[in-house]
Amino acid sequence: MREVKTSLRCGLGAFLLTSLVGLAPARAADLTLNAIFMQQAAYSEDDVRSMTRDFEAGHPGVKVALEFVPYEALHDKIVTAAAAGNGYDVALFDVVWTAEFAQRHFLKDETAAIPAADTAAVFDGAWSTVTYDGKRYGMPWILDTKYLFYNKDLLRQAGFDHPPATWSELASQAKAIKAKGLVQYPIVWSWSQAEAAICDYTTLVAAYGGDFLKAGKPDFQNGGGLEALEYMKGSLKDGITNPNSREYLEEDVRKVFSNGDAAFALNWTYMYAMANDPKESKVVGKVGVAPAPGVAGKSSVSAVNGSMGLGVAGSSAHDKEAFAYIAYLTSKAVQDKYAKLSLPIWKASYDDPAVAKGQEELIAAAKVALPVMFPRPMIPSYQRLSTTLQSAIQSALFTDTTPKDALEDAAAQAARIR
Structure with a gap:
């Protein structure tokens, strides 16, 4: 595995760097975030584990406990944990669950935490993944279509x-x-x-x-x-x-x-x-x-539109730390590095020769398909x-x-x- 670059060059990177000061006190007593992901498609388990290790290395005192489940079980696992009022801090969710999860308060509104400058830098179809009733319930992470x-x-x-x-x-x-x-x-x-x-x-x-x-x-x-x-x-x-x-x-x-x-x-x-x-x-x-x-x-x-987002669970007591983890995973630098199984949400990435190398044909197809992704009904x-x-x-x-x-x-x- 190549070493993750610690310098993030996008708005979320700036957010992450400024968040380090607020997270530093956690070093005295380790804090553990619980995060749930899916097993198949998009980023591999090895990719997610590698990203997470690098996040932990840059955030002393913060650990992330990872759970991977089949896509078919992901929705119900999140719902069950939310109903119990405990469990996850970070959850991977499908575009078609956003309305339900927002309405039922399973995800926290993170609109204010997202830099305004990132709006134009990310594909509109990606933003629709995490948006309900004008609010953003996390960050888009997997930008995908068939x-x-x-x-x-x-x-x-x-x-x-x-x-x-x-x-x-x-x-x-x-x-x-x-x-x-x-x-x-x-x-x-x-x-x-x-x-x-x-x-x-x-x-x-x-x-x-x-x-x-x-x-x-x-x-x-x-x-x-x-x-x-x-x-x-x-x-x-x-x-x-x-x-x-x-x-x-x-x-x-x-x-x-x-x-x-x-x-x-x-x-x-x-x-x-x-x-x-x-x-x-x-x-x-x-x-x-x-x-x-x-x-x-x-x-x-x-x-x-088969995209998915990362959000902070409504029951999480660690909103700041959980969103810092999400900000890291969805940053351009990290997404560009792991662009072989899932393409970035950032528009500029598609003109980066390093991202396109070895998958030029896929990038060309993506440039045509991603702007016209058709949604399934965004209803609760x-x-x-x-x-x-x-x-x-x-x-x-x-x-x-x-x-x-x-x-x-x-x-x-x-x-x-x-």
């Missing part, structure tokens, strides 16, 4: 010299690849009954110009929302989507693609580095990445809406239920959610 990964060799063997620009073109290329017998199922997705499926579905909703809600009422059963699910089901019927996608999460997708068993995959940033790691992949040097496709006449590319009741939609998607993909019937049933249920 990209289209493709196997350059398989496309070349099928006669294609470019990745698909539209979802229709992707289906056509997949059919050609299948017809040549290059792989049995050219496309792999994460459609398990989990938030992963909603993220894939949202990418397509964005491409088709759909909406989840209109005037506060469900609208995903109409227009682009319906077309998105019809595309998903149609790709299964056509035999171009791996049917196991209906039970896959993102790591399953990564492994199938990295084994050379798929020509196309929709996945998060972290897969680019891992699919090019000879210890993890058989397709090193063959990995292409592009923004997810668009739909002719409706969009040029598509992107879901999102978890219930998501569960309803997950069931509808599974019903359409596993049974004879039509996408229209599945989504209309889900819309009727969602209309009763408060």
Whole structure:
């Protein structure tokens, strides 16, 4: 591991340096912060542990106890700890939980602690991750969307010299690849009954110009929302989507693609580095990445906002120390150093040759996709809406239920959610 630079060159860096004086007295009696992160995707556990050791080295007397859980367990762990009134000081939270956590006071309002100068320096989509009702409940940390990964060799063997620009073109290329017998199922997705499926579905909703809600009422059963699910089901019927996608999460997708068993995959940033790691992949040097496709006449590319933030838990008695830790992890210097599995929230990083080195293609895709990330509904009741939609998607993909019937049933249920 390279040594972390102790000089931070952004507004948060200045905040951190000025905070050192206030933290110095803690040396007499060590203070321990409890922080919860997720196990998979984005920064690795080793990365987080390394960042934390360097933070502790610069903050004598402050220790951080780390807990890592699967993404699928993260929400409920935070809620359970908050209900008990103790537990975590720092929590990693998904963009779709911000409204709920803010309304239920599970996170502290940190608007005043964030330097005003940082507003223009960070992507708007990143700020939306931690913002509710005009207040910021922490700092964005993982700025992410799903990209289209493709196997350059398989496309070349099928006669294609470019990745698909539209979802229709992707289906056509997949059919050609299948017809040549290059792989049995050219496309792999994460459609398990989990938030992963909603993220894939949202990418397509964005491409088709759909909406989840209109005037506060469900609208995903109409227009682009319906077309998105019809595309998903149609790709299964056509035999171009791996049917196991209906039970896959993102790591399953990564492994199938990295084994050379798929020509196309929709996945998060972290897969680019891992699919090019000879210890993890058989397709090193063959990995292409592009923004997810668009739909002719409706969009040029598509992107879901899959970002996550770091916030101070509402029950924490160590607000100042906890936010100093968050400020360090989200600083430009630290994010630039660990930019191989998760790209920085800072706009300037994308023009830094050191950040782009070895992942120029990913950076180029990010510059196009990140400014157009499409949000899932930012509502306090999102978890219930998501569960309803997950069931509808599974019903359409596993049974004879039509996408229209599945989504209309889900819309009727969602209309009763408060």
